[in-house]
Amino acid sequence: xxxxxxxxxxxxxxxxxxxxxxxxxxxxxxxxxxxxxxxxxxxxxxxxxxxxxxxxxxxxxxxxxxxxxxxxxxxxxxxxxxxxxxxxxxxxxxxxxxxxxxxxxxxxxxxxxxxxxxxxxxxxxxxxxxxxxxxxxxxxxxx
Amino acid sequence: xxxxxxxxxxxxxxxxxxxxxxxxxxxxxxxxxxxxxxxxxxxxxxxxxxxxxxxxxxxxxxxxxxxxxxxxxxxxxxxxxxxxxxxxxxxxxxxxxxxxxxxxxxxxxxxxxxxxxxxxxxxxxxxxxxxxxxxxxxxxxxx
DNA sequence: CATCTTGTACTGCTGCACTAATACAACAAT
DNA sequence: ATTGTTGTATTAGTGCAGCAGTACAAGATG
Numbered sequence: 511x512x513x514x515x516x517x518x519x520x521x522x523x524x525x526x527x528x529x530x531x532x533x534x535x536x537x538x539x540x541x542x543x544x545x546x547x548x549x550x551x552x553x554x555x556x557x558x559x560x561x562x563x564x565x566x567x568x569x570x571x572x573x574x575x576x577x578x579x580x581x582x583x584x585x586x587x588x589x590x591x592x593x594x595x596x597x598x599x600x601x602x603x604x605x606x607x608x609x610x611x612x613x614x615x616x617x618x619x620x621x622x623x624x625x626x627x628x629x630x631x632x633x634x635x636x637x638x639x640x641x642x643x644x645x646x647x648x649x650x651x652x653x
Numbered sequence: 654x655x656x657x658x659x660x661x662x663x664x665x666x667x668x669x670x671x672x673x674x675x676x677x678x679x680x681x682x683x684x685x686x687x688x689x690x691x692x693x694x695x696x697x698x699x700x701x702x703x704x705x706x707x708x709x710x711x712x713x714x715x716x717x718x719x720x721x722x723x724x725x726x727x728x729x730x731x732x733x734x735x736x737x738x739x740x741x742x743x744x745x746x747x748x749x750x751x752x753x754x755x756x757x758x759x760x761x762x763x764x765x766x767x768x769x770x771x772x773x774x775x776x777x778x779x780x781x782x783x784x785x786x787x788x789x790x791x792x793x794x795x796x
Numbered sequence: 797c798a799t800c801t802t803g804t805a806c807t808g809c810t811g812c813a814c815t816a817a818t819a820c821a822a823c824a825a826t
Numbered sequence: 827a828t829t830g831t832t833g834t835a836t837t838a839g840t841g842c843a844g845c846a847g848t849a850c851a852a853g854a855t856g
Contacts, residue, residue, distance in 0.1 A: 530814060537766065544768040556832065567816045572833070581767075589823040589832040597768065606767040607777060613763055614774075614781045617756045623684045624749045628782050631753065632775065638757045639771050673844060699802065710846040715803070732802040732853040 519548065519555060523564050531566055535574035536581075543583050543594055554584065554592040581605060662691065662698060666707050674709055678717035679724075686726055686737055687749045697727065697735040724748070 521538050523531055542548040554560075557575065561568040575592050578584040582602030585595045595602055621631050664681050666674055685691040697703070700718065704711040718735050721727040726748065728738045764774050 532814080540766045544766055558832085568833095569817085569835095570815060573814090575833085586833070587823090589821090591832065606769060607773075609767065610760070610764060610769060610774065610777055611781055613756075613760045614778055615785065617753070617760060618778075618782055618785055620752060620756055622785075623688070624752065625688050626749060626753060628779070631757075632778065634750070634753055635757055635761075635775065635778070636771075638754060639761055642758065642761055675844075701802085711803090712805095712847090713845060716844090718803085729803070730853090732851090734802065 519560070521560075521564065523566070531564075532570050532574040532577065535560075535564075535571065536577045539574070539578060540581070540583060543597070548594050550594050550596045552594045554594065556591060581609070662703070664703075664707065666709070674707075675713050675717040675720065678703075678707075678714065679720045682717070682721055683724070683726060683748060683752065687752070691737050693737050693739045695737045697737065699734060 519539065519542070521535060523534055525531070527534065529537075539548065539554070548554075554575070555563070557568045557571045561571045564571070575584060575586065579586055579592075582599065582605035583595055584592050586592045597603075617631070618628075621628070662682065662685070664678060666677055668674070670677065672680075682691065682697075691697075697718070698706070700711045700714045704714045707714070718727060718729065722729055722735075726738055727735050729735045760774065761771075764771070
């Protein structure tokens with residue numbers, strides 16, 4: 511028996527949202543992991559449990575967990591549950607950088623076509639960062 | 654016969670691309686306007702003509718033109734054709750920055766969720782730039 | 797005015813993403 | 827070994843975006 515039990519992950523799903531349910535789950539867990547609210551080694555709720563709680567099909571949660579696994583954020587142990595992966599894991603970081611590399615390649619491709627220099631892109635990057643961080647000051651609040 | 658004729662817009666459509674045809678058209682025209690290859694006042698090909706050239710349905714081109722109109726890039730004169738909108742340089746510049754800002758915002762949101770710092774993003778940006786420029790040297794060139 | 801060319805509107809088809817229903821496989825606990 | 831719990835796989839249903847077929851409205855053109 512586990513003294514800690516599974517994590518009481520707090521998720522809010524909007525069925526009317528244009529974003530797919532499984533992506534809503536993915537994003538919220540990603541965010542909670544990123545901000546430390548869900549710590550490495552924590553066991554996530556079993557697929558069926560979370561599915562029942564959110565009133566969706568288990569397959570939907572399964573897909574979300576699979577996405578998270580690909581992202582290197584969680585680790586599935588066959589029949590023993592799903593756990594938050596060690597963020598310091600080189601493999602996890604490698605995966606994350608790979609994802610970002612794709613986005614960056616797209617960005618650079620567009621910049622090329624628009625005749626915008628790397629320096630301008632960098633400047634715009636910092637500029638947007640400032641704007642976005644000043645808006646999203648609410649960082650990983652606890653309730 | 655028109656002395657100037659309609660612009661011989663050079664578009665390459667990939668039917669197998671995951672990106673919708675009408676968006677491929679939109680993007681390519683956006684780029685060509687942004688980099689000055691299509692200048693203000695230029696008449697775009699009639700919907701049917703371009704549709705026939707690309708072997709797609711006129712409605713698909715119509716949708717693309719409508720999107721471009723919403724973006725303020727083109728101006729439709731009821732039954733007299735579609736023209737590249739007037740505010741050339743400022744709008745073109747504006748368009749370019751708008752396009753890049755979108756991509757950059759997506760990139761930053763992704764980075765935040767993945768717990769990757771701005772510094773890392775910047776580093777990765779330069780890294781990918783080096784890789785890509787050593788391979789590709791495509792630009793807004795005129796053939 | 798008659799006609800041509802332009803963009804528009806409406807309708808239906810198709811493929812795909814998302815979700816669900818259900819049955820299966822594998823390891824842990826006892 | 828038996829049982830329970832875990833994730834997995836397969837199949838089908840549903841809604842919608844993208845696209846095409848066709849008929850229409852309206853200004854240009856002679």
